[in-house]
Amino acid sequence: MKTENRKKDIVKKAYELFITKGYENTSVDDIIAKAKIAKGTFYYHFDSKEQMLEEVVNMMIASGVERAKKIIKQDMKIEEKLVYTILALRVTPEEQSLQDVIHEKENIVLHKKTNDRIIEEAVPLLSQIARQAKKEGLFTCDDNIEERVRMTLILSNEMFDHNETNKNQILVFIDTLEKIYGAKPGSLSFITKLIRED
Amino acid sequence: MKTENRKKDIVKKAYELFITKGYENTSVDDIIAKAKIAKGTFYYHFDSKEQMLEEVVNMMIASGVERAKKIIKQDMKIEEKLVYTILALRVTPEEQSLQDVIHEKENIVLHKKTNDRIIEEAVPLLSQIARQAKKEGLFTCDDNIEERVRMTLILSNEMFDHNETNKNQILVFIDTLEKIYGAKPGSLSFITKLIRED
Amino acid sequence: MKTENRKKDIVKKAYELFITKGYENTSVDDIIAKAKIAKGTFYYHFDSKEQMLEEVVNMMIASGVERAKKIIKQDMKIEEKLVYTILALRVTPEEQSLQDVIHEKENIVLHKKTNDRIIEEAVPLLSQIARQAKKEGLFTCDDNIEERVRMTLILSNEMFDHNETNKNQILVFIDTLEKIYGAKPGSLSFITKLIRED
Amino acid sequence: MKTENRKKDIVKKAYELFITKGYENTSVDDIIAKAKIAKGTFYYHFDSKEQMLEEVVNMMIASGVERAKKIIKQDMKIEEKLVYTILALRVTPEEQSLQDVIHEKENIVLHKKTNDRIIEEAVPLLSQIARQAKKEGLFTCDDNIEERVRMTLILSNEMFDHNETNKNQILVFIDTLEKIYGAKPGSLSFITKLIRED
DNA sequence: GATGAATGAGTATTCATTCAT
DNA sequence: GATGAATGAATACTCATTCAT
Numbered sequence: 001m002k003t004e005n006r007k008k009d010i011v012k013k014a015y016e017l018f019i020t021k022g023y024e025n026t027s028v029d030d031i032i033a034k035a036k037i038a039k040g041t042f043y044y045h046f047d048s049k050e051q052m053l054e055e056v057v058n059m060m061i062a063s064g065v066e067r068a069k070k071i072i073k074q075d076m077k078i079e080e081k082l083v084y085t086i087l088a089l090r091v092t093p094e095e096q097s098l099q100d101v102i103h104e105k106e107n108i109v110l111h112k113k114t115n116d117r118i119i120e121e122a123v124p125l126l127s128q129i130a131r132q133a134k135k136e137g138l139f140t141c142d143d144n145i146e147e148r149v150r151m152t153l154i155l156s157n158e159m160f161d162h163n164e165t166n167k168n169q170i171l172v173f174i175d176t177l178e179k180i181y182g183a184k185p186g187s188l189s190f191i192t193k194l195i196r197e198d
Numbered sequence: 199m200k201t202e203n204r205k206k207d208i209v210k211k212a213y214e215l216f217i218t219k220g221y222e223n224t225s226v227d228d229i230i231a232k233a234k235i236a237k238g239t240f241y242y243h244f245d246s247k248e249q250m251l252e253e254v255v256n257m258m259i260a261s262g263v264e265r266a267k268k269i270i271k272q273d274m275k276i277e278e279k280l281v282y283t284i285l286a287l288r289v290t291p292e293e294q295s296l297q298d299v300i301h302e303k304e305n306i307v308l309h310k311k312t313n314d315r316i317i318e319e320a321v322p323l324l325s326q327i328a329r330q331a332k333k334e335g336l337f338t339c340d341d342n343i344e345e346r347v348r349m350t351l352i353l354s355n356e357m358f359d360h361n362e363t364n365k366n367q368i369l370v371f372i373d374t375l376e377k378i379y380g381a382k383p384g385s386l387s388f389i390t391k392l393i394r395e396d
Numbered sequence: 397m398k399t400e401n402r403k404k405d406i407v408k409k410a411y412e413l414f415i416t417k418g419y420e421n422t423s424v425d426d427i428i429a430k431a432k433i434a435k436g437t438f439y440y441h442f443d444s445k446e447q448m449l450e451e452v453v454n455m456m457i458a459s460g461v462e463r464a465k466k467i468i469k470q471d472m473k474i475e476e477k478l479v480y481t482i483l484a485l486r487v488t489p490e491e492q493s494l495q496d497v498i499h500e501k502e503n504i505v506l507h508k509k510t511n512d513r514i515i516e517e518a519v520p521l522l523s524q525i526a527r528q529a530k531k532e533g534l535f536t537c538d539d540n541i542e543e544r545v546r547m548t549l550i551l552s553n554e555m556f557d558h559n560e561t562n563k564n565q566i567l568v569f570i571d572t573l574e575k576i577y578g579a580k581p582g583s584l585s586f587i588t589k590l591i592r593e594d
Numbered sequence: 595m596k597t598e599n600r601k602k603d604i605v606k607k608a609y610e611l612f613i614t615k616g617y618e619n620t621s622v623d624d625i626i627a628k629a630k631i632a633k634g635t636f637y638y639h640f641d642s643k644e645q646m647l648e649e650v651v652n653m654m655i656a657s658g659v660e661r662a663k664k665i666i667k668q669d670m671k672i673e674e675k676l677v678y679t680i681l682a683l684r685v686t687p688e689e690q691s692l693q694d695v696i697h698e699k700e701n702i703v704l705h706k707k708t709n710d711r712i713i714e715e716a717v718p719l720l721s722q723i724a725r726q727a728k729k730e731g732l733f734t735c736d737d738n739i740e741e742r743v744r745m746t747l748i749l750s751n752e753m754f755d756h757n758e759t760n761k762n763q764i765l766v767f768i769d770t771l772e773k774i775y776g777a778k779p780g781s782l783s784f785i786t787k788l789i790r791e792d
Numbered sequence: 793g794a795t796g797a798a799t800g801a802g803t804a805t806t807c808a809t810t811c812a813t
Numbered sequence: 814g815a816t817g818a819a820t821g822a823a824t825a826c827t828c829a830t831t832c833a834t
Contacts, residue, residue, distance in 0.1 A: 003814080006814095024222060027806080027807060027808080028807070028808060028809085029806095029807075029808095037815080037816090038815065038816045038817055039808095039809085039810095039816075039817060039818090040810090040811085040814095040815060040816050040817065041814080041815055041816070041817095043808090043809070043810080044814065044815065044816095045814095048808075048809080049807095049808065049809095144366045144369065144370050146366075147366045147367045147369075147370040148370055150367065151353070151357070151367075151370055151371065151374060154353065154357065155349070155352065155353060159349070159352065168342045168344075168345045169345045169348070169349075171342065171345075172342050172345040172346055172349055172378075173349065175378075176349060176374065176377070176378055179374070179377035179378070180370075180373075180374055180377070201796090201797070204797085225823075225824060225825080226824075226825060226826080227823090227824080227825090235798080235799090236798065236799045236800055237799080237800060237801090237825095237826085237827095238797095238798065238799050238800065238827085238828080239797075239798050239799070239800095240826095241825095241826065241827075241828095242796090242797065242798070242799090243797090246825080246826080247824095247825065247826090402818085420618060423802080423803065423804080424803075424804060424805085425802090425803080425804090433819080433820090434819060434820045434821055435804095435805085435806095435820080435821060435822090436806085436807080436818095436819065436820050436821065436822095437818075437819050437820070437821095439804090439805065439806075439807095440817090440818065440819065440820090441818090444804080444805080445803095445804070445805095540762045540765065540766050542762075543762045543763045543765075543766040544766055546763070547749070547753070547763075547766055547767065547770060550749065550753065551745070551748065551749060555745070555748065564738045564740075564741045565741045565744065565745075567738065567741075568738050568741040568742055568745055568774075569745065571774075572745060572770065572773070572774055575770070575773035575774070576766075576769075576770055576773070600793095621827080621828060621829080622828070622829060622830085623827095623828075623829095631794080631795090632794065632795045632796055633795075633796060633797090633829095633830085633831095634793095634794060634795045634796065634831090634832085635793080635794055635795070635796095637829090637830070637831080638793065638794065638795090639793095642829075642830080643828095643829065643830095
């Protein structure tokens with residue numbers, strides 16, 4: 001048990017370095033310096049630097065899903081639930097540069113693996129919510145819920161990853177969202193308040 | 199003139215390597231081997247490996263814009279023009295992994311620079327088309343044309359970069375496009391034929 | 397302890413190469429070949445080639461000072477003590493070309509650092525001796541002992557660094573020394589025996 | 595003739611770079627950039643970078659000797675003539691770092707060559723003056739004039755190369771000079787005025 | 793006389809990984 | 814479980830020199 005914690009500590013330190021400096025630019029030496037362990041200790045716990053990346057990715061996904069599940073349990077309007085869940089699943093601002101790292105690895109196998117896993121975890125959660133919204137008559141789109149959810153995720157990721165969102169962009173984004181789900185005009189405009197405009 | 203061609207040849211070879219192996223995994227040695235030049239020749243023409251990346255990016259953007267401009271001049275239905283232009287500006291399938299490279303560089307400055315330049319070049323071209331479509335009554339959306347175009351680009355990039363598009367996704371994509379621009383339902387469904395389903 | 401010796405061994409090898417071929421002309425490859433270690437081992441122990449130069453310089457200064465201190469403890473005529481100490485502090489004939497290396501580095505910071513350190517260490521030691529000689533009435537110069545010692549060091553360094561000393565030069569040198577310190581004519585002529593004429 | 599001037603121009607540019615950045619740190623590219631000539635032009639006029647160094651050294655020595663000869667012709671007190679000549683032969687403050695360059699080259703052949711040539715040129719000129727001073731009864735030293743002159747040169751070089759001369763050092767220096775030549779105490783104290791104290 | 797494109801041997805440094813203790 | 818000394822392949826970049834035009 002204690003050993004397990006030791007390992008998690010090291011992963012946390014690696015995580016911090018990865019999001020700060022990027023994966024490629026973080027050396028094993030950096031990690032052991034920050035974790036205050038010896039080189040051998042690193043390789044006792046982890047097979048390679050690459051495996052460490054996987055552990056870090058796992059950690060991130062797990063925390064996102066955890067945040068999302070908490071929200072789903074909460075008592076709030078269904079549209080809000082959907083939006084908050086999307087936001088919960090997004091990589092947090094600090095985690096963002098790690099996103100780049102994941103894209104980066106020409107090792108596309110890993111890249112797809114992590115990316116797919118996020119979608120894999122997120123789409124079902126969100127679809128469940130969207131379906132209920134349909135049942136309640138809030139959403140009037142056809143049945144391709146999963147695809148619509150997927151597109152929603154793509155859009156929200158791309159739009160807010162790169163921090164250059166202005167007011168009109170947000171308006172168009174909301175308009176698009178409402179249309180994707182067939183929601184009543186204005187029913188999602190509360191999103192405006194959630195996003196800082198630059 | 200001849201020298202200029204020589205240089206372009208080297209850029210082309212580098213380009214081929216970058217999209218095959220990725221930027222980080224292509225060494226200068228790889229490039230000079232493929233271009234059959236000496237180390238010094240590389241550094242005579244290019245200041246650094248990073249500068250070579252910029253040259254490659256320029257080459258890509260230039261060719262995309264060129265393709266797009268040709269299409270705009272052509273005589274075709276306005277909706278088709280819009281869609282074909284978007285497709286022309288997309289990085290071609292082979293260029294795709296280079297996309298990763300651009301994301302990758304923790305050197306976000308460069309990343310943004312190239313990304314912005316694509317948007318910079320594409321948004322005006324497309325907006326021009328979209329506005330005409332509005333004038334002709336084909337599009338009925340409000341006036342945030344640039345933002346709508348921008349969102350369109352994001353969506354199309356993300357959806358078709360990662361080659362996992364199925365039929366339903368395409369249907370939803372088309373549906374979304376039509377709604378973003380306020381086009382008549384079905385008016386963009388010709389897109390289906392343009393995209394290979396996997 | 398053992399590791400410390402290993403490191404010292406490498407420094408010694410580097411030292412031998414530096415004085416043989418000069419600093420600039422000794423590559424890290426040369427050093428690791430001579431020390432029979434791997435490239436990584438070099439950089440495990442030393443941050444850079446430049447840092448290695450500092451280690452070598454330290455080694456030289458330390459050994460000179462050590463030689464000097466031994467002499468001071470010995471029981472001999474005071475004039476002899478002064479002269480022997482000066483000779484002990486000089487870089488040894490083999491160390492001579494390293495002197496050039498130190499001069500060379502346009503990195504004047506380092507140059508001054510090492511040079512100052514030699515003076516810093518040597519002047520006090522020698523002044524102490526010279527003062528005692530004054531007290532005993534052997535030297536009759538005024539009180540600018542430190543400056544006189546400093547000048548003595550400069551002269552001896554320059555004269556015997558470049559190996560082109562003939563008999564008359566030595567005679568003049570001795571004459572000058574005696575006059576600098578106000579010593580009795582002939583009292584330092586024993587120096588003649590210490591220096592090989594070319 | 596014109597070509598000869600062209601060549602001299604390039605040498606002058608090289609000279610400026612050598613004293614600014616040092617010989618090793620000046621690349622042929624630097625020189626041709628500053629001289630605004632092509633690579634081929636450099637190698638048309640000079641066999642190698644090393645040969646260029648020789649040309650630069652020649653230039654320096656020539657200008658020093660020229661300065662010295664002018665002074666000798668002038669009408670002034672004999673002691674002054676000696677001192678001014680020494681100062682004229684010293685590398686000028688800006689030329690100083692080139693001095694380091696000359697020392698540097700492990701290519702000791704060249705090093706000695708240039709150094710010897712300075713002495714070679716300077717010692718006769720100065721000895722001539724010193725002999726006359728003896729004849730006039732101003733100097734009372736024995737006959738090793740050349741050696742005394744040589745020592746004088748060494749001392750003045752070393753003392754004023756490194757710019758850390760204080761008042762006492764100058765006093766001791768003058769005292770030593772007077773004693774080396776057997777000049778009357780105080781007869782050389784005018785030197786004080788010539789040297790800026792730091 | 794002058795050009796500048798091409799050369800390739802040489803250099804310092806990085807870093808993931810291994811393994812004896 | 815943990816250590817840290819040792820490894821060596823890989824990498825980007827420099828620069829004096831050559832030579833066809």
